[in-house]
Amino acid sequence: MLIRRTPSWAIPESEATPEHVAMNRRLFMGALAGAAAFAPGAAKAEWFGFGKKAPPPQAPDPSAGLYPFKRSGAYKLDRGITPESINLGYNNYYEFGTSKSIAEDAQALPIRPWTIKISGMVEQPREVAIDDLMKQLPLEERLYRHRCVEAWSMALPWSGIPMKDFVAFAKPLSSAKYVVMKTFLNPDVAEGQASPLFDWPYTEGLTIAEATSELAFLATGAYGKPLARQMGAPIRLVVPWKYGFKSVKAIVSVEFTDKRPATLWAVAGPGEYGFWANVNPEVAHPRWSQASEKLIGTGESRPTQLFNGYAEQVASLYKDIKGEQLYR
Ligand SMILES: Nc1nc2c(c(=O)[nH]1)N[C@H]1C(S)=C(S)[C@@H](COP(=O)(O)O)O[C@H]1N2
Ligand SMILES: [Mo]
Numbered sequence: 001m002l003i004r005r006t007p008s009w010a011i012p013e014s015e016a017t018p019e020h021v022a023m024n025r026r027l028f029m030g031a032l033a034g035a036a037a038f039a040p041g042a043a044k045a046e047w048f049g050f051g052k053k054a055p056p057p058q059a060p061d062p063s064a065g066l067y068p069f070k071r072s073g074a075y076k077l078d079r080g081i082t083p084e085s086i087n088l089g090y091n092n093y094y095e096f097g098t099s100k101s102i103a104e105d106a107q108a109l110p111i112r113p114w115t116i117k118i119s120g121m122v123e124q125p126r127e128v129a130i131d132d133l134m135k136q137l138p139l140e141e142r143l144y145r146h147r148c149v150e151a152w153s154m155a156l157p158w159s160g161i162p163m164k165d166f167v168a169f170a171k172p173l174s175s176a177k178y179v180v181m182k183t184f185l186n187p188d189v190a191e192g193q194a195s196p197l198f199d200w201p202y203t204e205g206l207t208i209a210e211a212t213s214e215l216a217f218l219a220t221g222a223y224g225k226p227l228a229r230q231m232g233a234p235i236r237l238v239v240p241w242k243y244g245f246k247s248v249k250a251i252v253s254v255e256f257t258d259k260r261p262a263t264l265w266a267v268a269g270p271g272e273y274g275f276w277a278n279v280n281p282e283v284a285h286p287r288w289s290q291a292s293e294k295l296i297g298t299g300e301s302r303p304t305q306l307f308n309g310y311a312e313q314v315a316s317l318y319k320d321i322k323g324e325q326l327y328r
Helices: 018-038 130-136 163-170 264-268 311-318
Strands: 115-120 126-129 140-147 152-162 178-183 203-207 217-222 236-238 251-257 292-295 301-303
Touching (some): 115 130, 126 130, 152 163, 163 217
Parallel strands (some): 152 292
Antiparallel strands (some): 115 126, 178 203
16 A cells, blocks of 8 residues: 655645645636637646656856855845755646646756847837846845745745846836736646646736835845746746745746736636735635645744735835735
């Protein structure tokens, strides 16, 4: 008889995957009949990571020598850093599968050359290579907590560019209200993108006020080196006062607009995930409590903090917003 031993820090699958599998199952049942008709082969009954392929040879990272970035003293943790080895093996990245073990599949993503398209309500639309961007903008390391809507958390050193400096670089028009970020679209490499259950590419957005706030960060690295592919290489958003699904990985486009974007999880589960998604222990997810969180790596349970402990920096962003679901 096979006994699956779960490390003590691991969350039982049933708890760890609600964002995700529980909803998908429901969606899946509903979607199956129709979806299978227009996307034969995409609607796989088992979708927990894909076939193992040897990763293709990858181009070198010309910015690798810039790491480690100088650590900012402004961001203190109230817990230990999650060991890198644990973070590298516990990820959400639906493009590569719905389990936490997508690291191997994610190695197929080519991350050089990599450009970011800046478009919409800006002085001048343009496309910029990530390595040029890193030469022009400030680089630093920040220690942040990281809280998934599934009620687990980590803490880690991110290396990257303050988002407010990126926004200044992009020169949005004063009429722009939102910034919309999208992940690459390449179903040949990311088989999850063949699934009809989500509106690919992964899309997330912030208000301009959020994007230019102190904490919003574009990570190009973690743990003192370039970002691992499973963590969102070569560049991903990090907004630590919000649930993890806001922090979109592998960004290829940034658009400025005056319309609130339709974001991937808000489209997939509108009753469960919204645009704002600010962490709040008192606002439960429709299917589970957010009062506490489990620290990945130790298994310790801690009370969830309002805005994930960053209320001092971000609460003022929301004080005049009325009649909106700010915490889901
Ligand atoms: N493109 C993309 N970005 C994504 C996701 C995803 O599936 N695809 N998952 C999100 C979720 S739900 C979380 S919790 C974090 C996980 O980041 P990590 O794997 O570095 O912990 O990435 C977010 N960004
Ligand atoms: Mo998440």
